[in-house]
Amino acid sequence: MDEIEVGGHKIAYERKGDGPPLVLLHGWPMDSREWRRQIDGLCDEFTVVAWDAPGAGRSSDPPEGFRLPDWADCLASLIEALGLGPSHVGGLSWGGGLALELYGRHPEVVRTLILASAYAGWAGSLPAEVVDQRLQLMLRNSELPPDRWAPALVATFFSKDAPPEIVREALLIVSDLHPGATRVAIQAFAEADLRGVLSRISVPTLVLYGEEDVRAPRHVWEALHSGIRGSKLVPIPGVGHVIDIEAAERLNSEVRAFLRAQSRDVRA
Secondary structure: OEEEEEOOEEEEEEEEOOOOEEEEEOOOOOOHHHHHHHHHHHOOOOEEEEEOOOOOOOOOOOOOOOOHHHHHHHHHHHHHHOOOOOEEEEEEOHHHHHHHHHHHHOHHHEEEEEEEOOOOOHHHHOOHHHHHHHHHHHHHHOOOOHHHOHHHHHHOOOOOOOOHHHHHHHHHHHOOOOHHHHHHHHHHHHHOOOHHHHOOOOOOEEEEEEOOOOOOOHHHHHHHHHHOOOOEEEEEOOOOOOHHHHOHHHHHHHHHHHHHHHHHHHHO
16 A cells, blocks of 8 residues: 555555546555455556545544544545545445545545445534444443454345455454554544535445445435435345445446446536
8 A cells, every 4th residue: 555644644545457447445444455346346447545534444544523524524634645636536335424524625636436235424424322322332342352243233234145355354344453553533423413514425426335334224225315416326135335346347337337327428
């Protein structure tokens, strides 16, 4: 991975390929490794950049007061520092909420949006009691060794028929979390309500979800789709929350077709 300093933060990222820029934002408590199938699968046509957000992977930790707008500002600065220009921006779960925050604060850097298993922030997508339950659970878990809680969390990432090897892969990534930064990130996402951004989105938007997703169930993705005028909704049957791992080939195919369609529209 490469590293760059942005706004006082050390940011680790992977960059591969040549073509229109596609910036990928991981969920939490994951890091850029969850996108390896997209980095390898789409780099023939796009410049694929996957970062470790501040507090994840090999990037430095943010201060305690960091909130989602701060991550979005850091991401916009990274896009500028790498000379990417307006980019296709895709995010999964926490990363999908960050993509919405980025658009709300820096629409000029977003060419299209790809929202996978995404929320409009937890406060913007889930009942208050569910938000509090998830927040308190993750705060408690972050104080414990990952082997005490990570297997149960990762089990909610996938469908019941997911191959064991991909479950082990996700477990390895989750087990490398930064505990303090995770508490900051989850608190930030629990507070985030991005419903006000949805009606302002004017770029082409692809919304993808697994039909077996127990973390962001149907009401979450239906609300996003209905809130973003002209968005394209693609439910993927038989898979759960982390579709970039469990349904990588389908996701790559949908993303490629969507982005090619935007290029044809621009040329027309």
